[in-house]
Amino acid sequence: MHGTRIAALGHYQPSGVLTNEDLAGMVDTSDEWITSRVGIRTRHIAGPEEPVDELAAHAGAKALATAGITPADIDLVVVATSTAIDRSPSTAARVAARLGMPGPAVLDLNVVCAGFTHALATADHTLRAGAATRALVIGADKMTQIADWTDRTTCVLVGDGAGAAVVETCAPGEEPGIGPVLWGSVPEMGHAVRIEGTPPVFAQEGQSVYRWATTRLPPLARQACERAGVAPADLAAVVLHQANLRIIEPLSERIGAVNAVVARDVVDSGNTSAASIPLAFAKLVERGEIPSGAPVLLFGFGGNLSYGGQVVRCP
Structure with missing residues (x-):
């Protein structure tokens, strides 16, 4: 394997x-x-x-x-x-x-x-x-x-x-470029972000999501780094789900990624849900803001309340 x-x-x-x-x-x-x-x-x-x-x-x-x-x-x-x-x-x-x-x-x-x-x-x-x-x-x-x-x-x-x-x-002997995933959910809070009805409509309980994201997620994101054997201070970039700049900035700070470029594509693109992480990551790479091979934390969170993240190497 x-x-x-x-x-x-x-x-x-x-x-x-x-x-x-x-x-x-x-x-x-x-x-x-x-x-x-x-x-x-x-x-x-x-x-x-x-x-x-x-x-x-x-x-x-x-x-x-x-x-x-x-x-x-x-x-x-x-x-x-x-x-x-x-x-x-x-x-x-x-x-x-x-x-x-x-x-x-x-x-x-x-x-x-x-x-x-x-x-x-x-x-x-x-x-x-x-x-x-x-x-x-x-x-x-x-x-x-x-x-x-x-x-x-x-x-x-x-x-x-x-x-x-x-x-x-990867080629035999090549270091993996996608680290172990850390994923899970908080099913009892799944109602906090919803796409329900006929036709379906997006709704959320903003304050509940904000508190959860800024308090519960930082240790989970650090755990994703631990699984990859990368210290948060050694990350070249952090690409979080682009939900809200007021969530992204404190969450990035609490992760401890003090030297990392922090994706802020939400300012220009809004919340694009599942598209937000690859969209923001691709733009950073296209602009040359992350060196090839550098470690990048990807961390998504939102509906269900689900979360998932891994450290990857920049292509």
């Missing part, structure tokens, strides 16, 4: 942009109210003709191009999403069809905002077990289609987008 690594990343955001000023004309809010509470200034919005699998396919295509491989080189597609309206075909199956893949295993995971880290761990375990050789792992969500545009506490948060990673097995 060989370890695995991230070979390349890709991201995609639709061209439509919704500013805080735009939202102030739709609901009782203001730029000052939004930025002071959640730190978001803009978010990208997909149109009605842009389904979530299209967002995912764009990000996946970019990751494949960056890795220098073809769709036929992928034998597993895992998509993390909570906004797939149709039950079948799965989002992963539609992504494989859009990209012209000849016959990969395809599956969706719905772990909401912790979806990408769960999907990455699933691909890592599958490749280590020899059931696949190269995977395309995608986090994609179209949160604007489930937003309650009359609720100023939640509609100001959401954006649309996708991020993707090509995952492959």
Whole structure:
């Protein structure tokens, strides 16, 4: 059993942009109210003709191009999403069809905002077990289609987008590039973040989520670092779920990643749920803010209340 690594990343955001000023004309809010509470200034919005699998396919295509491989080189597609309206075909199956893949295993995971880290761990375990050789792992969500545009506490948060990673097995003797996952949930608090109803609508208990994220998650994130044998002070970057800048900043500080670049993509992209971690990570790499091979903590949290994280090596 060989370890695995991230070979390349890709991201995609639709061209439509919704500013805080735009939202102030739709609901009782203001730029000052939004930025002071959640730190978001803009978010990208997909149109009605842009389904979530299209967002995912764009990000996946970019990751494949960056890795220098073809769709036929992928034998597993895992998509993390909570906004797939149709039950079948799965989002992963539609992504494989859009990209012209000849016959990969395809599956969706719905772990909401912790979806990408769960999907990455699933691909890592599958490749280590020899059931696949190269995977395309995608986090994609179209949160604007489930937003309650009359609720100023939640509609100001959401954006649309996708991020993707090509995952492959390491060569014999090569140090694994994806560390052990730490994952779990708090089922009795699952109601704190919800996508329920017909049609489904996003709602949350913001104060409960804030307290949980800023107090309960730091020791769990440090434990993910311990499992990888990396001290928080040695991290080159921390990429948390981009939920809210007022959660990201104190959580990063309490983890102890004093020398790390902290992803703050939420300011420009809003909360894109399962897309947020790969989207923010891909942007940092594209801008050259993380050296190749450097350790990066990925840590997702949100609906269920689920959490999941691992230390990876920057491609």
